[in-house]
């Protein structure tokens with residue numbers, strides 16, 4: 001992994017959140033990236049910071065799941081009922097999955113304690129676990145139909161294949177036969193949020209997304 005990508009290691013993300021919790025009282029959490037945004041959101045200090053880090057709008061969450069279902073249907077798949085949403089942030093998509101899939105049992109998992117606390121408060125009908133998504137000992141083998149991750153840093157913020165494999169190796173045994181892993185880059189939703197907020201789009205869509213768009217699939 002490149003040194004510039006090492007911030008994405010679970011131990012480094014946890015260290016940032018710890019520094020944030022240890023900061024002098026009254027200091028702004030803003031410079032601490034997504035962790036600061038979660039803290040500011042959870043404590044009511046600033047609800048807007050979160051918008052460039054995670055979906056917090058239920059309508060956008062439902063729209064995202066709808067477009068995901070439609071894309072899967074084009075490929076002959078459907079979303080099964082036992083779902084784990086990894087890197088779930090404040091749980092917006094986790095709950096949108098629960099509301100959109102009949103009979104769904106949905107859990108969310110995130111490394112950030114502030115994100116998980118906010119998610120538990122917002123969506124008591126989902127279960128949330130604070131843990132790194134490569135530590136799935138709590139999840140029985142062959143128990144899931146879908147492992148979903150949107151804009152999940154271990155895949156979107158590093159090109160290190162060894163790090164990707166570390167997560168895929170943890171995910172694979174947890175799937176039932178025919179189960180799916182969906183790694184959502186979130187470009188479409190991210191573009192929509194950027195348009196809404198007038199933010200600069202600094203990410204690049206993978207070529208396959210451009211091709212799908214050109215064919216009218218997306």
Ligand SMILES: C[S@@+](CC[C@H](N)C(=O)[O-])C[C@H]1O[C@@H](n2cnc3c(N)ncnc32)[C@H](O)[C@@H]1O
Pocket residue numbers: 008010013034053054055056086087088089090092093109110111112115131132133134149150151152153154186
């Ligand atoms: C950009 S946010 C996306 C949140 C949510 N999926 C969404 O789309 O709104 C990325 C999330 O991944 C979480 N994350 C990063 N590394 C993780 C890991 N190893 N295990 C679990 N969560 C992780 C972060 O805490 C953060 O909440």
